[in-house]
Amino acid sequence: xxxxxxxxxxxxxxxxxxxxxxxxxxxxxxxxxxxxxxxxxxxxxxxxxxxxxxxxxxxxxxxxxxxxxxxxxxxxxxxxxxxxxxxxxxxxxxxxxxxxxxxxxxxxxxxxxxxxxxxxxxxxxxxxxxxxxxxxxxxxxxxxxxxxxxxxxxxxxxxxxxxxxxxxxxxxxxxxxxxxxxxxxxxxxxxxxxxxxxxxxxxxxxxxxxxxxxxxxxxxxxxxxxxxxxxxxxxxxxxxxxxxxxxxxxxxxxxxxxxxxxxxxxxxxxxxxxxxxxxxxxxxxxxxxxxxxxxxxxxxxxxxxxxxxxxxxxxxxxxxxxxxxxxxxxxxxxxxxxxxxxxxxxxxxxxxxxxxxxxxxxxxxxxxxxxxxxxx
Amino acid sequence: xxxxxxxxxxxxxxxxxxxxxxxxxxxxxxxxxxxxxxxxxxxxxxxxxxxxxxxxxxxxxxxxxxxxxxxxxxxxxxxxxxxxxxxxxxxxxxxxxxxxxxxxxxxxxxxxxxxxxxxxxxxxxxxxxxxxxxxxxxxxxxxxxxxxxxxxxxxxxxxxxxxxxxxxxxxxxxxxxxxxxxxxxxxxxxxxxxxxxx
Amino acid sequence: xxxxxxxxxxxxxxxxxxxxxxxxxxxxxxxxxxxxxxxxxxxxxxxxxxxxxxxxxxxxxxxxxxxxxxxxxxxxxxxxxxxxxxxxxxxxxxxxxxxxxxxxxxxxxxxxxxxxxxxxxxxxxxxxxxxxxxxxxxxxxxxxxxxxxxxxxxxxxxxxxxxxxxxxxxxxxxxxxxxxxxxxxxxxxxxxxxxxxxxxxxxxxxxxxxxxxxxxxxxxxxxxxxxxxxxxxxxxxxxxxxxxxxxxxxxxxxxxxxxxxxxxxxxxxxxxxxxxxxxxxxxxxxxxxxxxxxxxxxxxxxxxxxxxxxxxxxxxxxxxxxxxxxxxxxxxxxxxxxxxxxxxxxxxxxxxx
Numbered sequence: 052x053x054x055x056x057x058x059x060x061x062x063x064x065x066x067x068x069x070x071x072x073x074x075x076x077x078x079x080x081x082x083x084x085x086x087x088x089x090x091x092x093x094x095x096x097x098x099x100x101x102x103x104x105x106x107x108x109x110x111x112x113x114x115x116x117x118x119x120x121x122x123x124x125x126x127x128x129x130x131x132x133x134x135x136x137x138x139x140x141x142x143x144x145x146x147x148x149x150x151x152x153x154x155x156x157x158x159x160x161x162x163x164x165x166x167x168x169x170x171x172x173x174x175x176x177x178x179x180x181x182x183x184x185x186x187x188x189x190x191x192x193x194x195x196x197x198x199x200x201x202x203x204x205x206x207x208x209x210x211x212x213x214x215x216x217x218x219x220x221x222x223x224x225x226x227x228x229x230x231x232x233x234x235x236x237x238x239x240x241x242x243x244x245x246x247x248x249x250x251x252x253x254x255x256x257x258x259x260x261x262x263x264x265x266x267x268x269x270x271x272x273x274x275x276x277x278x279x280x281x282x283x284x285x286x287x288x289x290x291x292x293x294x295x296x297x298x299x300x301x302x303x304x305x306x307x308x309x310x311x312x313x314x315x316x317x318x319x320x321x322x323x324x325x326x327x328x329x330x331x332x333x334x335x336x337x338x339x340x341x342x343x344x345x346x347x348x349x350x351x352x353x354x355x356x357x358x359x360x361x362x363x364x365x366x367x368x369x370x371x372x373x374x375x376x377x378x379x380x381x382x383x384x385x386x387x388x389x390x391x392x393x394x395x396x397x398x399x400x401x402x403x404x405x406x407x408x409x410x411x412x413x414x415x416x417x418x419x420x421x422x423x424x425x426x427x
Numbered sequence: 428x429x430x431x432x433x434x435x436x437x438x439x440x441x442x443x444x445x446x447x448x449x450x451x452x453x454x455x456x457x458x459x460x461x462x463x464x465x466x467x468x469x470x471x472x473x474x475x476x477x478x479x480x481x482x483x484x485x486x487x488x489x490x491x492x493x494x495x496x497x498x499x500x501x502x503x504x505x506x507x508x509x510x511x512x513x514x515x516x517x518x519x520x521x522x523x524x525x526x527x528x529x530x531x532x533x534x535x536x537x538x539x540x541x542x543x544x545x546x547x548x549x550x551x552x553x554x555x556x557x558x559x560x561x562x563x564x565x566x567x568x569x570x571x572x573x574x575x576x577x578x579x580x581x582x583x584x585x586x587x588x589x590x591x592x593x594x595x596x597x598x599x600x601x602x603x604x605x606x607x608x609x610x611x612x613x614x615x616x617x618x619x620x621x622x623x624x625x
Numbered sequence: 626x627x628x629x630x631x632x633x634x635x636x637x638x639x640x641x642x643x644x645x646x647x648x649x650x651x652x653x654x655x656x657x658x659x660x661x662x663x664x665x666x667x668x669x670x671x672x673x674x675x676x677x678x679x680x681x682x683x684x685x686x687x688x689x690x691x692x693x694x695x696x697x698x699x700x701x702x703x704x705x706x707x708x709x710x711x712x713x714x715x716x717x718x719x720x721x722x723x724x725x726x727x728x729x730x731x732x733x734x735x736x737x738x739x740x741x742x743x744x745x746x747x748x749x750x751x752x753x754x755x756x757x758x759x760x761x762x763x764x765x766x767x768x769x770x771x772x773x774x775x776x777x778x779x780x781x782x783x784x785x786x787x788x789x790x791x792x793x794x795x796x797x798x799x800x801x802x803x804x805x806x807x808x809x810x811x812x813x814x815x816x817x818x819x820x821x822x823x824x825x826x827x828x829x830x831x832x833x834x835x836x837x838x839x840x841x842x843x844x845x846x847x848x849x850x851x852x853x854x855x856x857x858x859x860x861x862x863x864x865x866x867x868x869x870x871x872x873x874x875x876x877x878x879x880x881x882x883x884x885x886x887x888x889x890x891x892x893x894x895x896x897x898x899x900x901x902x903x904x905x906x907x908x909x910x911x912x913x914x915x916x917x918x919x920x921x922x923x924x925x926x927x928x929x930x931x932x933x934x935x936x937x938x939x940x941x942x943x944x945x946x947x948x949x950x951x952x953x954x955x956x957x958x959x960x961x962x963x964x965x966x967x968x969x970x971x972x973x974x975x976x977x978x
Contacts, residue, residue, distance in 0.1 A: 103575070110558075256945055276545065356441045357438065358465070358468065374514065394550065
């Protein structure tokens with residue numbers, strides 16, 4: 052993938068590099084992210100990312116609230132997949148407390164997580180296709196996302212930022228008729244994902260835009276700490292659901308799609324296949340739902356033992372980790388969030404070497420960053 | 428009991444230290460430089476000194492195979508003897524093994540940067556520098572990352588107020604809304620001085 | 626006095642003026658409403674409704690857009706080349722309007738007093754040549770607009786627009802030349818007459834030219850999938866610094882180009898004002914006015930088909946990257962159209978006498 056300028060041109064022509072600012076307000080950067088590109092003609096030779104426009108001090112704020120009071124703020128990290136953030140934080144506190152969540156609650160959590168993952172991937176698909184130019188896919192993806200958000204609203208009470216789980220389990224069981232609606236929706240969704248694949252996967256223009264763009268090798272991807280589909284597209288088998296199993300994922304039978312070349316096309320394929328696998332997981336969970344309690348017994352004022360815990364889950368963007376240090380009091384002493392988008396964005400430096408500006412847009416879309424998570 | 432302990436000795440974790448294969452191998456190589464650290468959540472943790480940090484992390488990556496750096500987390504313990512601490516969370520993709528390496532130090536000391544071992548540490552260390560003021564040596568680009576470049580202070584430290592530079596204004600303003608001043612600079616300054624003199 | 630006025634009206638000069646007025650009125654209406662049609666059609670493709678609030682079915686929307694653009698502030702950036710900045714949008718808008726004058730919309734209109742009026746404003750001998758040179762003029766608008774804006778993003782957009790339009794002019798020209806070869810004349814009404822004579826619309830024997838023309842026509846107007854110069858989510862484009870009615874000229878100019886090229890296509894390939902499966906010329910001797918009107922309707926329907934094709938393609942395909950776009954133009958379309966030219970020339974020489 053050597054796209055450097057040929058040597059004879061370097062000797063004859065004296066060129067100058069220019070700096071182009073893909074400013075904080077740009078329709079394709081998915082939020083307030085500023086990239087200062089150093090260009091040689093149309094090729095990118097340097098990238099300087101400026102982030103922090105959305106820094107809200109979530110980690111500091113969490114130290115001033117009790118464990119239960121702090122739960123809602125972690126939805127605002129990756130605001131497009133809020134259920135998964137909540138699961139991460141709640142899981143970390145439960146790990147520190149040593150609380151065992153009942154099986155039924157774990158299954159409900161898995162179903163809500165996977166539904167949220169589908170919703171997040173649909174938004175990714177829509178905006179990624181819109182950036183590359185296929186504008187209709189955005190509308191179809193958002194249309195598909197409506198039933199998912201409706202299902203989650205029926206169960207959790209909110210459409211975007213749910214404050215989904217209490218510490219110890221879930222609050223409520225599924226409402227009456229929810230399971231049938233969910234099954235019907237999953238059947239429809241499988242057909243729609245086939246439609247999107249037909250529109251995009253074999254499309255010659257799409258393939259030309261995405262194959263070979265933003266290549267990152269297997270060793271580089273692991274060394275730079277990437278995670279999620281960005282890593283799996285480079286043929287690295289690392290999914291937190293299989294490698295560090297948490298919740299009830301060990302009971303389900305699902306595959307982890309891997310890509311062969313680490314380019315934008317493979318990341319696209321990985322995410323689309325992940326959507327199908329999520330459908331599979333939800334169906335298995337609905338079929339095998341056990342009976343039992345919804346919530347473990349946790350004292351009203353939570354005082355974990357003095358110590359620390361690090362709990363990672365597979366978020367829709369990558370490996371999301373919560374590191375909680377407790378000093379025995381009712382407020383966490385320190386909460387640190389390992390955010391996948393922050394670290395994947397670091398890899399943009401490597402991926403965008405010698406690419407064209409037009410590829411930059413495809414690249415940022417394929418890494419799937421959410422600025423709330425990057426900046427915390 | 429736990430509160431008394433933490434009041435006297437500072438923050439000390441409870442629980443039992445877990446010794447995995449990786450920890451065993453590291454102890455065999457480095458001996459007393461590595462101390463297993465207790466953890467109530469049953470995670471393998473070791474504590475090292477700042478001087479041996481680079482060597483031990485290098486060994487962990489190359490010999491034992493922790494090729495994935497998951498996170499670098501900083502923490503501030505003003506009640507402890509050594510005020511700052513860093514926790515490196517390592518993971519091995521093939522063996523599915525995880526390990527936490529902790530190091531404790533004071534504010535003036537500088538930690539060797541591990542971005543030559545794992546390039547992923549680049550932004551993680553910048554964030555630790557930005558928010559906690561941990562100084563790293565040999566870092567390719569140690570600048571503030573989330574806060575503006577000319578920010579003063581390190582927000583995640585315990586003595587830094589939650590409201591930042593506007594702490595008093597936020598806490599004193601009863602309705603939570605900053606009062607609007609007129610656009611004209613002279614009248615605005617006059618109003619501010621009057622309020623200060625009141 | 627009245628006879629004097631009546632004679633005056635019948636002079637060619639005044640007749641031409643009347644034709645210009647009618648042509649401009651119809652053209653502006655069509656261009657204004659094709660913006661509405663595009664937005665509604667795109668909405669239907671994307672499973673939503675387009676604008677339907679402003680009037681019944683959104684029919685007053687173009688007028689509302691026009692009013693909005695007129696009353697906006699007309700900014701001229703400080704670091705721009707002021708004169709070029711101001712005149713650049715004219716080059717996008719006016720060449721196609723001039724091109725409308727060359728098209729023939731129907732068989733000649735016969736007045737009750739047996740006078741024939743041509744259904745074209747100026748059916749010149751070298752109609753195709755005029756159209757090609759006008760489309761080359763159209764490149765200036767984008768290039769000047771991009772350069773004169775004085776900022777980097779529009780500069781990039783202008784450069785790209787210029788090289789894209791240049792490189793797609795050549796296959797366009799070559800495919801039009803094959804039509805000219807088959808019809809033996811550059812005049813547009815002769816091309817339609819030739820198709821009527823052969824009883825075969827040109828898109829059947831010249832299928833390759835037709836496909837090349839379709840692709841180049843989309844590239845010439847900077848529409849998706851070739852709209853990187855004005856790519857809304859990438860480089861934003863050459864019209865970043867424009868606001869108000871100057872931007873309106875670019876906006877309307879793009880749709881004028883769309884309407885013009887989709888009116889040119891039936892004339893070249895689909896038989897123009899010919900009504901399919903009907904012997905036009907024989908019937909025209911008998912009922913001239915009826916056939917003229919029906920011919921006009923058939924021309925309109927064929928143009929609508931092409932406009933629909935434009936909008937359909939916009940809703941479906943992603944955008945080409947800049948270097949791939951040029952590769953398609955130079956490495957794929959140019960050889961195909963050259964080979965096609967030779968094949969058609971060979972067929973014309975040796976098979977058709």
